[in-house]
Amino acid sequence: MFPFISTFNIDRSLHQALYLQLANQFIELIKTRKLLPNTKLPSSRSLAAVLKVHRKTVVACYEELLLQGWVESIPKKGTFVNANLPELQLQDYRNQNHFLKKDYVGFSFYKNDILERKTNALQQNFMYLDDGVSDVRLTPIKDLARIYRRICNRKYIYKGMSYGTTLGNLKLRKTLVNYLNNTRGLNVNVDQLLITRGSQMGIHLSAKLLLKENDIIIVGDTNYISADITFLNEKANLKRVTVDENGLQTHQIENICKTNTVKAVYVTSHHHHPTTVTLSAERRIHLLNLAKTYNFAIIEDDYDFDFNYNHSPILPLASHDTNGNVIYIGSVCKTVAPVFRIGYLIAPKSFVNTAANLRRYIDRQGDALLEITFEEFIKSGDLDRHIKKVMKIYKARRDLFCSLLKKHFPTIFSFEVPIGGMAVWLTLDKKYSWSRIAELAKKQKLEIGEWQRYDLAKNKHNAIRVGFAKFNEEEIKELIFRLKNTINQLIVK
DSSP: OOOHHHHOOOOTTSSSOHHHHHHHHHHHHHHTTSSOTTOBOOOHHHHHHHHTSOHHHHHHHHHHHHHHTSEEEETTTEEEEOTTOOOOOOOOOTTSOGGGGGTOOOSOOOOOGGGOOOOOOOOTTOEEOOSSOOOGGGOOHHHHHHHHHHHHTSTTGGGGSSOOOTTOOHHHHHHHHHHHHHHHOOOOOGGGEEEESSHHHHHHHHHHHHOOTTOEEEEESSOOHHHHHHHHHTTOEEEEEOEETTEEOHHHHHHHHHHSOEEEEEEOOSSOTTTOOOOOHHHHHHHHHHHHHHTOEEEEEOTTTTOBSSSOOOOOGGGGOOSSOEEEEEESTTTTOTTSOOEEEEOOHHHHHHHHHHHTTTOSOOOHHHHHHHHHHHHTTHHHHHHHHHHHHHHHHHHHHHHHHHHHOTTTEEOOOOSBSSEEEEEEOTTSOHHHHHHHHGGGTEEOOOGGGGGTTOOOOOEEEEEOTTSOHHHHHHHHHHHHHHHHHHHHO
């Protein structure tokens, strides 16, 4: 007789029901051929007695096995392992680490090295440089939670919890249209706006609809790496133009257009990513005229419009577009907190509808309750109040960060104080390398990160983007202290 009492392990401390524990162990025995087809299982009473469980537990276990097709019940004879189960071809791991089979892939798939990115496991007491993200500790979580709770307590909230439009919640779209028209000088209607899960989804959808293999898209010789990777993943041909203190050099774009069919230009016009420079008014007009003349799309990624310290925000290209050339992308992720995946894509209606159709097969729809929450958060003025609050804080942090950089590294680093955004474009003296700094910084519990991503074009500009917004005053001082110790080691050696 099969040794059931020594084979099964019932753990009453687990959250999993006892009958499921028992059923899963039966399934494993059947799969590994320890219980062969046609094997008769003990009666529920006898097995319950052997395992010291209630008979109803065994009955529920057998019913589960029957429903899944592992056993069959024959009236007046008993319960048997299904006779028609094919033998499962298992790889022999008896002489190997059992956990290896979790890494084994028994099929082929397409892997794209372009998508590979280095990620660092977070280590205790380390400080990590970023390329400019908000301080999540400033998130107005109480305001958002209050709104969320109020929405969830509404009598008819369940009507909004099923499948909806892939365009996003209609109330949020209407509120965003009004908000963006008022703050960014746009002149769009609700049919021209698609809610996304952040800017990256907007870039991805745009790339999918605009680019095929070898299609030309123009980007800066320094550019947002996630955008570059998105375009390269579509096998597009990236043509790079120089970025100077006035942004993309549009005359170089014009020269490319004269001899090539250009499908799109990607631009972060407000604060160029990564260098933080602003596209000048003259070049904005020139770029819009080129788009009309040569019929290409402008993908305008306005990732941090709200953060300006020296003057009012410069209106986006989309506010001057009268020819339907601009795809305007933005989000509230940077403004509030990265975890809230609410973004938008604004474009001509036909493009928005096609993007919404494509979005259906990537992410059926957004988080309806979160979208309703942000609709009320924006409409109530809470978003504007939050922006005004953090603007003062981030400006003070920028000023402190830049003053300490100038004080402690007058000859090692060069940079311009950014007029907006959350990061500084920091150029290292070419006598030194970021690879060496990254290596030495680890000894100071400072992680420089994937510094190579700022020079995909291989220009050897020796600069990286360093965020300051997420660090408070004491943390900025500690960051500079660790960086100074790192540089001291570098100079000595």
